[in-house]
Amino acid sequence: MTDWSALMARPPLWLRVALPCLFFVLVLVAWQVIVRTADISPLILPAPSAVLDDLRQHAGTLALSTWNTLLITLKAFVLGTVAGILLAIAFSRSRLLELAVSPLLVLTQVTPTVAIAPLVLVWVGIDNVDSAILLLAAIIAFFPVTSNTMLGLRSVSHDLHDLFTVRRATSLQRLFLLELPAALPYTLAGARMAGGMALVGAVVAEFVAGSGTDAGLAWRISEAANRLNTPRMFAALFLLGLLGVAISGALSLLQYLCLRRWHESAVSRDR
Amino acid sequence: MAETHGFRIEARGIGKRFSGQAAPTLSALDLTIGGGEFVSLLGPSGCGKSTLLRLLAGLLRPSEGTIRWVAPDGSSASGTRLPDIALVPQEPTLLPWKTVFDNVSLPLRLRGTARAAAAPRVLDLLRALGLEGREKSWPRELSGGMKMRVSIARALVTEPDFLLMDEPFAALDELTRHRLNDDLRALYTQRRPTVILVTHSVEEATFLSTRIVALSRGRVAWDLPVDFGPERAGLRDHAAFQALRGDIAARLRADQAALS
Structure with missing residues (x-):
């Protein structure tokens, strides 16, 4: 019994992976059994086996769409994160700028993407739908990076600031050797959120904007919905979920690798 | 190595009042600290020791008065000839x-x-x-x-000209504190920076310093040389050390009594 509670208190990595996978398989089995025994129409709820068939038959198209969605999500993530950090630095340098601009930034966050998408389409998307999608996804993604990085930049201890002042550090030295490293745990936490939101943004934007030259998963889903191809919808949804998990996992790994040496959140402690 | 750092601090008529405070933290304070001295600042909590240290470090601007860094040739330090100042805060940070x-x-x-x-x-x-x-x-x-x-x-x-220390050993246990005191004393005699140490410990001040300055009500209450010479290993057990330590503690108690 104590072995079990110790295992649960500090679950090893294999267990953290194995448990959710096992649970997912159980859900799939239950789903399959229910659909078969209750004889539910595949238009309403296709059995997992039907979804798997569709995945296999259209692997090429779906893989390409997954790749396109991943690409645009990554671009939006990088764009949003870089813009978010630069904006946070600008705000931390100028209180005036922060007071004037940051309330307007909140406006971009409380307005649903779906609502501003048509406008962005008119501005940049007429000839180039892909850049409209990219821009929309980046608009959603930058905000957590900005707000977290700002919090991090502000939370640097006064003693450390004093140290840099007494040593006559230049403001660039202060930024790169003190403030940005101190804000890194915050920035990374923001980036994790931004990763998920970039994906949401890419999907929502593609729904609204339609597809550009390269169709993504959102396009596959709406296309399948128009044709009442429910198994295809599930297949695309499954890939979308997989993409989300992969992005979130990669960013968690990045966070761990950056912080494991020194930050409390990543350092494991012997008990 | 001795006497290589010649900068002198001259603080004249220093006043410091923080906004929202009725009484000034420091008022009309005069203090000259010569190159190579080891000065301990003593005094009750709130007497302005740390404020004075932060003023000397350039982290605060005085409300009144001037702080001058005087180079060995008698000229005021400015531009590229500013003294090298190092700060050891209370927390290791x-x-x-x-x-x-x-x-x-x-x-x-x-x-x-x-x-x-x-x-x-x-x-x-x-x-x-x-x-x-x-x-x-x-x-x-x-x-x-x-x-x-x-x-x-x-x-x-x-190799700073000035080493400013704000109760650096306050959070440490006594044994560690003694050992660090010994090490600091050894480093001081080797390299001879000017040290200004804010402390609450009379023993520490007596053991380390060449001079003790006590503050009270925002000015210098008294100023005492400590003439034990550079070699101080084992000094803590000497009768003369104990006597001076007792004398300083008695002076501080008198300052405290005068306040209330």
Whole structure:
């Protein structure tokens, strides 16, 4: 019994992976059994086996769409994160700028993407739908990076600031050797959120904007919905979920690798 | 090495009032500290010791009066001839994302010294402070006493003209404190920076200093030389040391009594 509670208190990595996978398989089995025994129409709820068939038959198209969605999500993530950090630095340098601009930034966050998408389409998307999608996804993604990085930049201890002042550090030295490293745990936490939101943004934007030259998963889903191809919808949804998990996992790994040496959140402690 | 650092501090008519405060923290304070002195600032809590230290460090501007750094030739320090000041705050405040080596070399890096060029000096100091082999450790792996040693090494790495210390040993246990006092005393006699130490410990002040300045009500209450000479190993057990320590404690009690 104590072995079990110790295992649960500090679950090893294999267990953290194995448990959710096992649970997912159980859900799939239950789903399959229910659909078969209750004889539910595949238009309403296709059995997992039907979804798997569709995945296999259209692997090429779906893989390409997954790749396109991943690409645009990554671009939006990088764009949003870089813009978010630069904006946070600008705000931390100028209180005036922060007071004037940051309330307007909140406006971009409380307005649903779906609502501003048509406008962005008119501005940049007429000839180039892909850049409209990219821009929309980046608009959603930058905000957590900005707000977290700002919090991090502000939370640097006064003693450390004093140290840099007494040593006559230049403001660039202060930024790169003190403030940005101190804000890194915050920035990374923001980036994790931004990763998920970039994906949401890419999907929502593609729904609204339609597809550009390269169709993504959102396009596959709406296309399948128009044709009442429910198994295809599930297949695309499954890939979308997989993409989300992969992005979130990669960013968690990045966070761990950056912080494991020194930050409390990543350092494991012997008990 | 003795008497190489010749800068002198001249504080004249220093007043400091923080906004929202009825009484000024410091008022009409005069203090001259010569190059190579080890001055301890004593006094009850709230007497303005730390404020004075922060003024001398340039972290605060005085509301009244002037602080002048006078070079050995008698000219006021300005421009590129500013004295090199190092600060040891109460908490060790190391950069947690840098190793011991990188923390200690930071002040040199800020001046543009290359990492490799800084190495001999950093390793030399780590050895002098009993941190040999610790250069690759992370701050979180160190005890409180070791962190303070790193903080002191970081302050000394540029061979500063002025070493300003704000109750650096207050949070340490007595044994560690004594050992660090011994080490600081040894480093002082070797390198002769001007040291200004804020402390609450009469024993520490008496053991380390060449001069004790007590503050009360925002000015200098009294100013006492400590003439025990440079060699102070075993001094804590001497009758003369105990007597001076008792005398200083009695003066501080009298200051405190005068306040209430």
